[in-house]
Amino acid sequence: MRRKDREVTDRAEILDIMRRCDVCRLALNDGEYPYLVPLNFGMTAEGERVTLFFHSAQAGKKVELMRADPRAAFEMDCRHQLRYSEEAGYCTMAYESVIGRGRLRILSEEEKLAALRALMAHYHPEKETYFNPAAIPGTLVYALDVEQLTAKRNPLK
Numbered sequence: 001m002r003r004k005d006r007e008v009t010d011r012a013e014i015l016d017i018m019r020r021c022d023v024c025r026l027a028l029n030d031g032e033y034p035y036l037v038p039l040n041f042g043m044t045a046e047g048e049r050v051t052l053f054f055h056s057a058q059a060g061k062k063v064e065l066m067r068a069d070p071r072a073a074f075e076m077d078c079r080h081q082l083r084y085s086e087e088a089g090y091c092t093m094a095y096e097s098v099i100g101r102g103r104l105r106i107l108s109e110e111e112k113l114a115a116l117r118a119l120m121a122h123y124h125p126e127k128e129t130y131f132n133p134a135a136i137p138g139t140l141v142y143a144l145d146v147e148q149l150t151a152k153r154n155p156l157k
Contacts, residue, residue: 008153009151014098015045017097018043018050018076020079021076021078022040024038024040024041024054024074025039025074025075026038026062027074027075028062028065028069029065029068029069029071035065037062039056040054040119041076041119041122042116042117042118042119042120042121049145049146050146051143053107053118053119053142054119055116055141055142056139056142058138058139066142070103070105071102072102072103072144073101074099074100074101074102076098077098078095079096079153080093080094081094092154094155095154097151097153099150100146101148102144102146103144103145104142104143104145106140111141112139112141113136116131116139116141
């Protein structure tokens with residue numbers, strides 16, 4: 001990382017940044033160019049293991065790509081604020097971001113419910129929210145087992 005002064009190395013801080021983000025961009029291998037898709041997500045962090053959870057339809061481009069090659073990269077960011085100094089003629093952006101990579105795996109029917117609960121908890125941490133269990137069999141639920149994480153911030157001043 002070029003800007004070591006912006007690097008976040010504390011694991012608890014990295015996880016806090018991830019919890020503040022509301023979109024995870026997933027990059028999949030698609031031949032000559034990557035395929036990038038923004039997704040809602042949930043997560044768990046147990047010891048050193050971080051797992052991201054996603055859901056989608058049973059078929060489509062991203063499903064084809066993940067089945068062909070489970071390697072993926074991801075990016076998420078939050079706390080954006082433009083900082084502009086008219087006097088200095090300078091602007092920069094405050095932000096927090098996390099970038100990582102790992103391997104995707106499609107979850108079994110037995111694993112889906114816990115993953116979907118983690119996804120719902122990410123957006124509704126104050127309560128356990130209801131979702132229709134009849135939709136679960138028709139939903140593809142998959143996990144990214146994170147193998148590498150880096151984080152960076154340019155804090156508000």
